[in-house]
Amino acid sequence: MKPEYKKNSDKHRRIIEAAVKVFAKNGFFNSKVSEIARAANVADGTIYLYFQNKDDILICLFEEEMAKVLENMRHALSGITDPPKKLEHFALAHLSLMEQHHELAEIIQVEIRQSSKFMKEYTNEQFHQYLNIISEIIKEGQAQGVFRQDILPGVAKRAFFGALDEMSRYWVLSSVKKYSITMAAKQISDFFLKGMLQHNSES
Amino acid sequence: MKPEYKKNSDKHRRIIEAAVKVFAKNGFFNSKVSEIARAANVADGTIYLYFQNKDDILICLFEEEMAKVLENMRHALSGITDPPKKLEHFALAHLSLMEQHHELAEIIQVEIRQSSKFMKEYTNEQFHQYLNIISEIIKEGQAQGVFRQDILPGVAKRAFFGALDEMSRYWVLSSVKKYSITMAAKQISDFFLKGMLQHNSES
């Protein structure tokens, strides 16, 4: 069994951070392990003291970064009790995060969903939990009677996440921001809360 | 200049179809040209009579298949005039298509957005037009006064497509279908039309 070394080691951290940059720039398959090593200021062989192989770098990267994203989101929503407000805040927090950490965003957008290795064989627990924050909000709202009972939380969570995700992909890939983060977040949460039909907007 | 041969050649078709299967199974980077050749029942070298290189196979594949998807969608919506109905039909048609052509769906989901080659450098005209079908519906609805005027069609088209896309990714990757296509399509278009709030039409 591999010694596994200390995850909190300086080198481990540096390699992950280097990998985020390198994968975001070139994509997973076009990135060379030696390039990550150089960016992390370690020897090629050192990578293999901390990670099993190249795939493992991506998996660890994803899990560790997603854990942060998850924690970040939970913290961002912690003070809010109203489910619709929560949803609105989720949208804002998600898009803000994707904007701030655009390299990570690009990897999540592009690399993670890329290979059957990572989305089929590899069960994506962190991502699952992230999506479930949304469905929990919806269930909560249904319990409180503010959301319609016929909504399937399992469908809604994906639809809502997908809407945000596609919007941030647009930002990640186009680099020109036609719409502000706050406006986009407001629009998207509005779609899901009030819909787009005219009479819905009457107050 | 490469002779380009006849695009309607039997071989061109066979190679594209083989590539759809092979790319869907292994992903672009894990697919070998020789594997596509074998699947297409042609020699390795024959591939290069019809395509410039491996990348070119993916680009052609995407353009040709997207053209079909686009045409298919336009045809599916041709009889419908009511914008909300159109949106509902778009959802259904999109999810149905993704289900029927799950290999193509997987490639669109996973490969196309994967590489800088295909989403950054390569301007994705067909995909753009596909998204614009949605924004056109919304603009039409706004003109008719059925959709709220404050909706940004450029945001809404992405949000709506993203919602559908994430849903179909779930199907593509999980293979277990918890929800029916029709139900999911209905739910998603409902979110966007009526929102999720309980008493939307009430003030």
Add this chain to the structure above:
Amino acid sequence: MKPEYKKNSDKHRRIIEAAVKVFAKNGFFNSKVSEIARAANVADGTIYLYFQNKDDILICLFEEEMAKVLENMRHALSGITDPPKKLEHFALAHLSLMEQHHELAEIIQVEIRQSSKFMKEYTNEQFHQYLNIISEIIKEGQAQGVFRQDILPGVAKRAFFGALDEMSRYWVLSSVKKYSITMAAKQISDFFLKGMLQHNSES
């Protein structure tokens, strides 16, 4: 009535002529058979009706062109009886020919001597005869008593040819002609006739 022009000799010649151009431009190994075919305005497959393979094109090219060179040289020397004058004329004729047919010159310079295929296994009869024109002149001169008896014609023919050959290589490769053909020919034949020492012609 059929045109009845010699089809095969026409094509054969066109292919040889095309090959001269193509080999001179790219070198033998960097030349593609299809490029020769295109230059000769025939189909790829047609080449193989007239030549066994790519090597055979070079061999035939060399033999046919060398036959012409040989004939040309014999004709150029036909009117001259004085061996020293013959040598001088050989130099001039050789360099003139190389200048006029620089593509052929380049092939002789560069390709022919290039592969063991062509200079080891392949006995180069035409080239041999060409060299022997020189040794015959020398023997003739020795018989007439104008050339020193201690000269080995077998060494002298190579030395003389090599001197001319290196000079024409310089022209073939540099394209800037610092010295005129006639001056170079005069100098080189002078070296071999009178030597370079100061008072050679004094007795």
Add this chain to the structure above:
Amino acid sequence: MKPEYKKNSDKHRRIIEAAVKVFAKNGFFNSKVSEIARAANVADGTIYLYFQNKDDILICLFEEEMAKVLENMRHALSGITDPPKKLEHFALAHLSLMEQHHELAEIIQVEIRQSSKFMKEYTNEQFHQYLNIISEIIKEGQAQGVFRQDILPGVAKRAFFGALDEMSRYWVLSSVKKYSITMAAKQISDFFLKGMLQHNSES
């Protein structure tokens, strides 16, 4: 930027030496990198730690070996002051070297002048210097009044080198030595010094 490693590394040397053998045997284009690797007792990939590509092997080989040849020749002529004697010694030293290092000779004969890569695009500094040893001798002789003033050193250097080169090609390619090195060297330098005319040999 490639690390370039230490040129004095054992491997660099071994690869060059292996390449000399392999290129001499098969010619550059018919030699496989893997064959060189095998001959050098290194892995295929190791070649690319020391050389950029196959072409680079030939270029480095030529530069390093020519540097040695150059040094060798300068050393051989160092003790001699009389220009005619120098020329005679040049001939002897050149032919001796070509005989001793016949594999290198074969490459210089055959490969170097073969490709536009090496004689057109690639300026051949070492070779130039080698030729200029000859022209320097001639200029020296002219300054001392022992060589005729009308001799163009730029023509003479090529003529003299060409004469020697053609002679050594004969040896390299034929493997049967009809004439001894010393006799050939003496003959060739005699041609250039005293010429071939009868009265020239009178002293």
Add this chain to the structure above:
DNA sequence: CATGAATGAGCTTTCATTCAT
């Protein structure tokens, strides 16, 4: 723990040659 030179399997692509038309 760290290194980085060495490895070699494996890939894309080319192109001389063939053969059905």
Add this chain to the structure above:
DNA sequence: AATGAATGAAAGCTCATTCAT
């Protein structure tokens, strides 16, 4: 005779991974 689409072997080069130091 002529064609040129198809073939498939072959080779240069890359790069994840290892292991002696």
